[in-house]
Amino acid sequence: xxxxxxxxxxxxxxxxxxxxxxxxxxxxxxxxxxxxxxxxxxxxxxxxxxxxxxxxxxxxxxxxxxxxxxxxxxxxxxxxxxxxxxxxxxxxxxxxxxxxxxxxxxxxxxxxxx
Amino acid sequence: xxxxxxxxxxxxxxxxxxxxxxxxxxxxxxxxxxxxxxxxxxxxxxxxxxxxxxxxxxxxxxxxxxxxxxxxxxxxxxxxxxxxxxxxxxxxxxxxxxxxxxxxxxxxxxxxxxx
Numbered sequence: 001x002x003x004x005x006x007x008x009x010x011x012x013x014x015x016x017x018x019x020x021x022x023x024x025x026x027x028x029x030x031x032x033x034x035x036x037x038x039x040x041x042x043x044x045x046x047x048x049x050x051x052x053x054x055x056x057x058x059x060x061x062x063x064x065x066x067x068x069x070x071x072x073x074x075x076x077x078x079x080x081x082x083x084x085x086x087x088x089x090x091x092x093x094x095x096x097x098x099x100x101x102x103x104x105x106x107x108x109x110x111x112x113x114x
Numbered sequence: 115x116x117x118x119x120x121x122x123x124x125x126x127x128x129x130x131x132x133x134x135x136x137x138x139x140x141x142x143x144x145x146x147x148x149x150x151x152x153x154x155x156x157x158x159x160x161x162x163x164x165x166x167x168x169x170x171x172x173x174x175x176x177x178x179x180x181x182x183x184x185x186x187x188x189x190x191x192x193x194x195x196x197x198x199x200x201x202x203x204x205x206x207x208x209x210x211x212x213x214x215x216x217x218x219x220x221x222x223x224x225x226x227x228x229x
Contacts, residue, residue: 004157033216042118042203042219043158056216091158095215099165103217105150107157 004106006092012112013082020078021109025094032075033103034067035091036060043091049075050097082113116141120204120220127194127227135189135223137178137204145206147171147180147187148217152201161189161202194227201225 005024013019025032030051035043046065047057051072061067064082069075079086089110093103121136139147149161149171162171167182176191187204204220 031215035217040221042205042221043217045216045218048216093158102160102163104160105158 004092004094004104006090006106006109008109009107010110010112012114015084015113016081018078018080019082019111020076021090021092021111023075023077023092023094023106025074025092026104029094029096029104030072031095031097031101031103032069033093033095034075034077035093037089037091037108038087046077079111082111084113087111087113116145116206116208116218118204118206118218118220120202121223122221124224124226127225129196129227129229130193131227133189133191133194133198133225135202135204135225137187137189137220139185139187139204139206141185141206141218143208145208147178148205148207149176149178149187149189150203150205150219152203152222154200158203194225196227196229199225199227 007022033048034046037043045058046061047067049069064080067077089108091108093105095101095103117140119138146165148163150158151161152158162173164171164180170179178187178189201222201224203222205217
């Protein structure tokens, strides 16, 4: 297993377009998280899944954002009608359930909205 | 809500110097505490963690002790190397149903070590 994989690594899109990112977690991990990181800031929690169930969404996740994790494996994060303020690094992480578990992060998808 | 405050950078040191990056937190309950590192062009990697008060996490010569009385988790290394140049993030985890889940991060501290 090569860890958490995210695609694409970079995405440039025009304002108003829709974009979709994919995350493939470590195979035995039942928890999957999305974070957003802007320049000079730490990652901010967006949402998380336990298996296929989306259990929590941050207030940062406006109604233009939607995340899915069908079948509890890979996940997609879609942003509709992108805005310049959506430009950021989108990070995916996965972990097992349980105390003292570690979240493993992917390398992220860098979105630039022009 | 939970929050993490860490020393603002950038921090520039010479090789073999002593490193401290301060981190304090505000949390309800009993969070676990973490230091993550992000090397240039790479993803976040867990550096060390501590899960309860007075625990010391350590890895690659780095150490941090979970101090509940001062709500702190300062990162230290006795002798830094050029290869330690990276961004360091302090983080804490909420717990749900008895297990760690989402992380709250500090803003990160850029460390540059010169030869």
